[in-house]
Amino acid sequence: xxxxxxxxxxxxxxxxxxxxxxxxxxxxxxxxxxxxxxxxxxxxxxxxxxxxxxxxxxxxxxxxxxxxxxxxxxxxxxxxxxxxxxxxxxxxxxxxxxxxxxxxxxxxxxxx
Amino acid sequence: xxxxxxxxxxxxxxxxxxxxxxxxxxxxxxxxxxxxxxxxxxxxxxxxxxxxxxxxxxxxxxxxxxxxxxxxxxxxxxxxxxxxxxxxxxxxxxxxxxxxxxxxxxxxxxxxxxxxx
Numbered sequence: 001x002x003x004x005x006x007x008x009x010x011x012x013x014x015x016x017x018x019x020x021x022x023x024x025x026x027x028x029x030x031x032x033x034x035x036x037x038x039x040x041x042x043x044x045x046x047x048x049x050x051x052x053x054x055x056x057x058x059x060x061x062x063x064x065x066x067x068x069x070x071x072x073x074x075x076x077x078x079x080x081x082x083x084x085x086x087x088x089x090x091x092x093x094x095x096x097x098x099x100x101x102x103x104x105x106x107x108x109x110x111x112x
Numbered sequence: 113x114x115x116x117x118x119x120x121x122x123x124x125x126x127x128x129x130x131x132x133x134x135x136x137x138x139x140x141x142x143x144x145x146x147x148x149x150x151x152x153x154x155x156x157x158x159x160x161x162x163x164x165x166x167x168x169x170x171x172x173x174x175x176x177x178x179x180x181x182x183x184x185x186x187x188x189x190x191x192x193x194x195x196x197x198x199x200x201x202x203x204x205x206x207x208x209x210x211x212x213x214x215x216x217x218x219x220x221x222x223x224x225x226x227x228x229x
Binding site: 032034036041042043044045046049051090097098099100101102103104105 | 118205207221
């Protein structure tokens with residue numbers, strides 16, 4: 001079965017610093033991978049997705065992610081974090097029925 | 113485009129009552145809608161998948177008689193929590209998957225916070 005692991009429960013970065021959130025997946029075929037962001041008490045907003053093709057995917061809000069099949073990873077990056085980026089980030093893989101299997105999430109705290 | 117709404121955003125009810133949550137795709141037709149449940153500081157867990165005009169498919173461990181799902185049209189799905197109990201208190205989020213150019217992404221609603229007293 002497909003699964004997603006986000007190893008970091010919490011991450012703290014200073015505003016202006018770079019960010020990398022880790023995501024590892026377990027899936028037999030080529031995965032459809034997603035990163036979503038959730039602000040407190042809110043729904044999920046899609047940051048970016050990977051289906052095929054170029055392994056470096058650009059998303060909204062200055063985020064990008066790189067698909068590495070050899071490492072079964074799909075890490076999310078941003079070169080310079082803003083205070084408004086503080087939120088919960090979820091990596092997800094789509095299953096055969098189009099539902100999403102989510103990782104446990106990484107909570108990002110941005111300090112001044 | 114691709115906006116999904118949920119109503120109500122918050123609901124508080126007494127134990128034993130039923131609560132209906134609506135999920136609407138506002139500007140596209142949703143061939144498939146999904147219902148997720150999220151406990152505090154935890155991830156989203158899929159409850160069920162519904163396709164318009166057919167019965168919902170429930171995940172293992174989800175009581176279909178307790179969580180009634182109706183997907184009556186291509187823009188509306190409802191989740192009814194019957195005889196709610198305090199352990200049903202949670203954040204319920206729906207998502208919709210469209211047709212055509214919207215077929216490859218799920219669009220999420222803002223969620224409904226259910227509190228059962």
